[in-house]
Amino acid sequence: MNLPRWLEVFGLSEPPFSKDIADDDLWMPSSKKLLVDELVEAVQSHEHGLLVGEPGGGKTCALRALRCRLPEAGFRLTYCHNATLGRRDFYRQLCVALGLSPKATAAAVFHTISTHVEQLGREAVHPVLLLDEAHLLRQDVLDHLHVLANYQWDQQPLLSIILVGLPELWDSLSLRKNRSLWSRIHHRIAIPPPSLGDTNEYVDYRIRGAGAKTMPFTSDALTTLHEATGGQLRDIDRVATKALRAASRRKLAKVDAELLAGILEADQRAEARG
Numbered sequence: 001m002n003l004p005r006w007l008e009v010f011g012l013s014e015p016p017f018s019k020d021i022a023d024d025d026l027w028m029p030s031s032k033k034l035l036v037d038e039l040v041e042a043v044q045s046h047e048h049g050l051l052v053g054e055p056g057g058g059k060t061c062a063l064r065a066l067r068c069r070l071p072e073a074g075f076r077l078t079y080c081h082n083a084t085l086g087r088r089d090f091y092r093q094l095c096v097a098l099g100l101s102p103k104a105t106a107a108a109v110f111h112t113i114s115t116h117v118e119q120l121g122r123e124a125v126h127p128v129l130l131l132d133e134a135h136l137l138r139q140d141v142l143d144h145l146h147v148l149a150n151y152q153w154d155q156q157p158l159l160s161i162i163l164v165g166l167p168e169l170w171d172s173l174s175l176r177k178n179r180s181l182w183s184r185i186h187h188r189i190a191i192p193p194p195s196l197g198d199t200n201e202y203v204d205y206r207i208r209g210a211g212a213k214t215m216p217f218t219s220d221a222l223t224t225l226h227e228a229t230g231g232q233l234r235d236i237d238r239v240a241t242k243a244l245r246a247a248s249r250r251k252l253a254k255v256d257a258e259l260l261a262g263i264l265e266a267d268q269r270a271e272a273r274g
């Protein structure tokens with residue numbers, strides 16, 4: 001197999017910062033494990049949850065980790081990320097995701113969904129609705145979501161809703177007008193700002209995962225990377241990949257702070273040109 005040169009020179013057998021990371025290979029430091037634990041607990045106790053964090057902070061990956069942690073028998077996960085829909089289309093999409101035929105009116109759709117959810121309840125299968133990019137949910141959907149969230153038998157909700165989105169989702173849910181939904185969300189998690197230690201650990205994890213035996217970044221370069229990206233993983237992936245390529249072109253043994261500063265400047269110029 002012909003490896004690109006930039007991988008070969010750093011002893012990598014594949015691109016280290018690819019977003020196609022397998023579920024089993026996800027990076028799970030104790031901070032991330034704790035938040036996935038809390039999501040697991042929310043779902044196992046048939047409650048609702050909220051997860052917010054900056055873009056590229058690992059929210060969608062946390063949902064993948066949640067899916068891996070739940071036994072397949074007993075839970076039916078439905079993932080929706082098309083959050084910009086109005087109420088009727090939202091419910092229609094939910095029908096499709098649940099494998100039900102979509103109905104014409106919001107009331108018919110709601111009826112179909114609630115019958116389905118009841119049926120799952122009888123089969124002892126707990127449905128879990130994962131709503132990603134939920135900061136984009138329209139107010140008419142939010143207004144109605146508490147009806148779905150409150151759908152219960154014997155005080156036990158028949159469905160767990162996990163809302164995932166940017167930090168502003170927390171702010172809008174805590175507004176007075178959303179209080180009936182907000183009060184039903186018992187598990188509220190905000191991903192804390194990543195530390196320099198997190199960035200170092202993440203880069204090390206992914207570099208090793210791609211087969212390298214030595215670290216191709218100097219510790220100053222990692223500090224610069226952390227400061228420039230705020231530790232957001234998607235930005236780290238992008239900048240670190242550019243830096244490895246550039247280091248290989250310039251025949252450097254490691255990415256150092258100077259090289260990284262140059263990459264960041266070029267990145268900012270490109271962004272300004274937009």
Ligand SMILES: Nc1ncnc2c1ncn2[C@@H]1O[C@H](COP(=O)(O)OP(=O)(O)O)[C@@H](O)[C@H]1O
Nearest residue numbers: 018019026027055056057058059060061233234
């Ligand atoms: N737990 C993790 N393990 C490994 N890589 C991760 C993890 N979380 C995030 N990433 C990396 O960061 C990128 C952005 O993460 P993602 O979960 O999509 O962020 P968000 O949904 O918060 O915007 C992913 O494509 C992946 O490369």
Ligand SMILES: [Mg+2]
Nearest residue numbers: 059060061132
């Ligand atoms: Mg995401």
